[in-house]
Amino acid sequence: MKELALHILDLAQNSITANADLVRISVDENLTQDTLTISIEDNGYGMDEKQVDKVKDPFVTSRTSRKVGLGIPLMLAACQRCEGDLRIESQKNVGTKLIATFKHSHIDRAPLGNMTDTMISLIIGAENINFVYIHIINQEEFCFDTREIRQALGEVVPLSEPDVLDWIKSYINEGLSNLRGGVL
């Protein structure tokens, strides 16, 4: 994958498949400690210990159309080549949390990429699921929460309405640009 944002898009689909209704994505860039930490947390089916041990194996998947599942192994490889790691915490019927760490300045670290398009893709793909996206750069925080947007929109207007998607796009772009001191 060319962007870490694409890994996030891919792995958040696992949460949707696990029947979660709330998915929290956080990106924490700590430039003092030179770390980049991405976490994806859901309240889906969860896995037992045995399954957690197995999901890093590319020949394990819950899907039926093929015998390989590359989402998690690809992210693991991306972390490991940047002096980082991928940790998976999960509890049956409670949810799953993936924590991916990277050395921020590592030469092999893929750019974070377009998080706005990743969030828009997730929102269009899963109309009934709420997403929280928190981005932290050196303790400065930007937070996006679809529950707030739904509240402002009332019950009838869906998030997939083009005007709403445009608003979300500008909102996230603006928030991230502010975090980076006006540079996107």
Add this chain to the structure above:
Amino acid sequence: MKTLKELEEIRKRTLETINVRKDRTGTRVVVGMATCGIAAGARPVLMSIMDEVKKNNLADVVVAQTGCIGMCRLEPIVEVYKPGEDKVTYVKVTDAKALRIINEHVMQGKIVEEYTIGAGDK
């Protein structure tokens, strides 16, 4: 500065068009968004389809996503379902190809033969 207040204006403005979209009798455009699709470039394809649908005000077009359908080497894959017609599967789609699919197939009913799975897999 984007504010939540603007959303309330959007709500008022869009209430009328929503019923059209809810009928779901129109065309469905489905983009494959599993690991294979995403790695091959499905996200920009999805974004360009959404932009084109908005630009042309295609209120009866539903854009949806699906998982892996088992032909990973042909991703990104886009399927077009028009009511009363056979499904058309487009392979190795790019954002530029997606624009033609929306303009020619979805809007004018002319299938873009050269991008279909029959022609594309050669």
